[in-house]
Amino acid sequence: MFTGIIESVGSIALAQDAGTNKQFWITSPLSARFKPDQSIAHNGVCLTVEAIRDNSHLVTAVQETLQKTNISEWETGDLINLEQCLTLNSRLDGHIVQGHVDTTAACTAKEALSGSWKCSFRFPEKFAPLIIEKGSVCINGISLTAFDVTRDNFSVAIIPYTFEHTNMRQLKKGDTVNIEFDMVGKYVVRGMELGRA
Template sequence: MFTGIIESVGSVIAVLHEGTNMQFWITSSLSAGLKPDQSIAHNGVCLTVEAVKDNTHQVTAVQETLQKTHIGEWKAGDYINLEQCLTLNSRLDGHIVQGHADTTATCIAKEALNGSWKYHFRFPEKFAPLIIEKGSVCVNGISLTAFDVTQNSFAVAIIPYTYEHTNMQQLNKGDTVNIEFDMIGKYVVRGMELGRG
């Protein structure tokens, strides 16, 4: 379980293919303190640390993960948002994030607003019931507030701190991001579909 508050930005230093899986070595300020079997959110996707060496750690994405996220596009030099899982004595500064991406979205616009930035994203319309105006949404692991919500798009505003401490500064029009919609909203929609809402 995560909160969508990014702790570090790592960099992919190696990508390996093994059958239908992809392995990644990532260097970051968190890596040296990690241990095998820990769950770490990578651009909002929960992956298990398999090995740690100096200031790098290794994770593997299996076929299911590669099909539902943009991890298969990662290459050496890419910057990745990282967050360790919650502890029971942590503040919940963002919102409840599972690290299970629902889909990907495409950045369709990036606007510099003289001190902040506005990003617009397009997502598959079948997910429209899962996002609301001023609701929480996780973009590449970052807990953000959605606005200008339509059937297949939404916008988010990025403050300078978030811009400087995440990989949003590398994100441009045409880029793909991982999206996780609010878990509570998903349960509500599921209950209604089953006629129990």
């Protein structure tokens, strides 16, 4: 379980195929503190640390994860948002994030607004019931607030701190991002669907 508050940004030192999987060595200021078997959110995707080497850690993405996230596009040098899992005595500064990506979305615009940035995204319309105006949404592991919500588009505002301390500074029009919709909303929608059955 995570909060969507990014702790550090890592850099992919090595990306390699491992059968149908992909493996990544990621260098970050946090890597030396990690332990094998620890769950870490990588751009919002919960991955298990397999090994530690100096200031880098190794993770593997299996086929299911590659199909539902943007991990198949990761390359050496890419910046990756990192967050360790929530502890029972932590403040929940963002919102409840599982690290289970629902879909990807395409960046349709990135606009500088003299001190902040507005980023807009297009997502598959089948997920429309899971996002609401001023509701929480997780983008590449970052807890953000959605606005200008339509059936297949929404926007978020990026403050300077978030811009400087996450990989949002590298985002450009056409890029694919990982999206996890609010868990509470998913349970509400599921309950309503079962109620109509």
